[in-house]
Amino acid sequence: MDDDVRGDGTAALLAYSARRSLTDAGELDDVRRWLAEVEHQAPMRVRRVSLDDLEMWETDPSTGDISHRSGGFFTVGGLRVRIPGQPVEEWWQPIIRQPEVGILGILVREEDGVLHCLMQAKAEPGNARTVQLSPTVQATRSNYTRVHGGRAVPYLEYFRDPSAHRVLVDVRQSEQGAWFHHKRNRNMVVQADSGVEVRPGFRWLPLGQVLGLLAEKDMVNMDARTVLSCLPFAREHGDPRPERRGDDPFLSALRRSCVRTEGALHSMVDVLSWITDARSRIEPRTAPAPLNALRGWRRAEGRISHESGLFFDVIGVSVEAGEREVTRWAQPMIEPHGQGVVAFLARPVDGVLHVLVHARVEAGYVDVVELAPTVQCTPQTYTHLPASARPRFLDEVLAAPAERVRFDSVLSEEGGRFYHARNRYLIVETDADPAAVEWPDFRWMPLHQLAELLRHSHYVNIQARSLVACLYGLLGADTRE
């Protein structure tokens, strides 16, 4: 719809920019070198410490909940979850409560017809590769309102008063519903005119390059990925570039689903009805529970763990950052056990790329279910369970022949809250007949329907959003070959 989009071809600009990806290995080396330099100049030293020794954090003697003395940032508490009708109907777990809505914002500008992103080389204590490409602004409300002191957040002014600028994206999106309770951040993309000063630790990178770098292990952080996934690709009835003889059908279907908003196995009315049905039918009942009384969990040796050794631990870390002006702090973090697998099965349907999405319930979601990847799990959790309990499609994804694996990269989750939380992100092409492999809680959807839903909150989960960004990253793939 015309008024849905900027009249000046933002979608076309995005599609064009995304296809101008890495042109040579030199560019990749250059970014690597920059990240290493920033890390060298302001190294971050992270030590695990006991939860009992976290400076400025205290454990409530009656509930065991852990919170910051200022009352800000976040709290680690407990949750009791009952979801009648689900494979596991009831459980207890620690969960992070962070009611504030933070800002994840990328400043962009157009240069020679290509969109560039002002990316930050930012260190986070939980990252396996400490310094990663991050949004221009990545700030909790406690940060940016500076209630707890601290320095001003650079470039914040572009995002605090968006109506004064050209807004491309402005939508609150959820984060991990298994670890966060009702957490959401405001995902923003704002276009600047000229005259933006580039501060140390920031660099303008072409959009296609940022998207292309998603294929690098641990290089583009989760916050950047979620913001990139919300870009208004696929808002116009654009014409895909004419096919060339020998074009890869997968890539041409991908390109098509990024520039034309038609061609879908299910109409949007039916997709929305399917989501409404799940959200009306499933009735999760969650209630806060004291962290020191969670069935199956215990706090011992300075951490909180599940008696099975599975899922995750709540640990403490102590952080020192910077060279001259040293900043020190301590905080609790979630340390998951085992690397996860996050994958879309994907295939062209009538020339338009579709992915198989899962209507997934997570305890911390604001609204019952969100659309998740085809596979999203930690395989290690299932090793002690019978084969029948294995997540659907996991084996198909893991056993896919190399030529079917269109994307395969290990990426970090939010390094400010999670310690070495990494998932292997995969996009796997399949021949599966869309009519045959649909299960009641799975649906084939074209990328442009996901893009349309991403204008609104709480439809597409954080893991699926990362994969959407990775799909946009593949737009440059055919120019690299």
Added chain:
Amino acid sequence: MDDDVRGDGTAALLAYSARRSLTDAGELDDVRRWLAEVEHQAPMRVRRVSLDDLEMWETDPSTGDISHRSGGFFTVGGLRVRIPGQPVEEWWQPIIRQPEVGILGILVREEDGVLHCLMQAKAEPGNARTVQLSPTVQATRSNYTRVHGGRAVPYLEYFRDPSAHRVLVDVRQSEQGAWFHHKRNRNMVVQADSGVEVRPGFRWLPLGQVLGLLAEKDMVNMDARTVLSCLPFAREHGDPRPERRGDDPFLSALRRSCVRTEGALHSMVDVLSWITDARSRIEPRTAPAPLNALRGWRRAEGRISHESGLFFDVIGVSVEAGEREVTRWAQPMIEPHGQGVVAFLARPVDGVLHVLVHARVEAGYVDVVELAPTVQCTPQTYTHLPASARPRFLDEVLAAPAERVRFDSVLSEEGGRFYHARNRYLIVETDADPAAVEWPDFRWMPLHQLAELLRHSHYVNIQARSLVACLYGLLGADTRE
């Protein structure tokens, strides 16, 4: 977008159907007679009774909260509300908690190119005119899962398994955030093939007639209005009927905004950013509070009232319905003090009808703010306050000359929970310069943007939805003149 709509011209069918409104006074008399007949055949006798004497309901001795012995239906509890930065920052109030998602469904069918709705003549104890035109199905989850016994809900099968039918609307929408805590119902429109048996108390009415009857005092109930407002008007780039010489510019702008999805003062990106900003910036903090300890409220003489005499009372009613098979029950209800005013200021902008919407905070909303009418208030509440406290635009609406008042009808709110709760609904044409009268929490939006947002939950509040249905009702106005 093509896949956003049924490929077979649903929007065009709706627009055509809506314009075939009442053709003569005989049709109106016919519907009036039918409602009177149903009322006569199964009269409903409603008596006010003390909250102390409500059969099957009990008051928790420690909190004062009132709930049904079965644990079903709803609870009347208390809420403490703090909304920093709002005109009134803190208050206490009774509130209805009804966590279940009920179904409000209208069955439709096409006959001679015109959509017909299967309407129910349904009595509700709170209605001033007891029997009103209601959706085909209007059922709480407690009703339709029959956990508390009771008869089967007719036509429920069309809405319980929507994927087996042709779904036109399926979206959860909120209800009064001032009286309900997080209440939502599933608004559905399902298209049937032939062969639907018409049961006693039900009748097929042409869509245009139902919409036209909104102009009749107390005839179309709130549940029917909200479902009608979600119909997929304005999903296509249709061509409005060619202008005729002497066409009323207001009505031609209305028609245009119902068939074409372009022409808007603010792009949808900017509208969504404005909503996101309000939802991120305003931080309501609500907490359950015992009903017997709400500051300013007291329970005496069998009801709960505010010491100022304003706002509303919680009362008890005893109901007897039916002639041969008599059904009896008792229940608490909310009885508001004074009739409300709910109004849109409206005007064409570049030939497309725009209305002035208000980003409104209500304590019971799921997501901070929803888009509300230009004016939504009970004037009586403000009589003891200085003129500066009067709601914005109220005086302009009330003082509008008759020829500017395009719609003016008194309609009932949900008669199952509210006792004689009526609002005067107005659509008032204005010449106000859109650039001049926008305040930070008001925006001019074309009807088609509201229609687009109505595909999703929690954007457009229940009062604004009633007015959207009334606007669709005006589509038939030019054929009546």
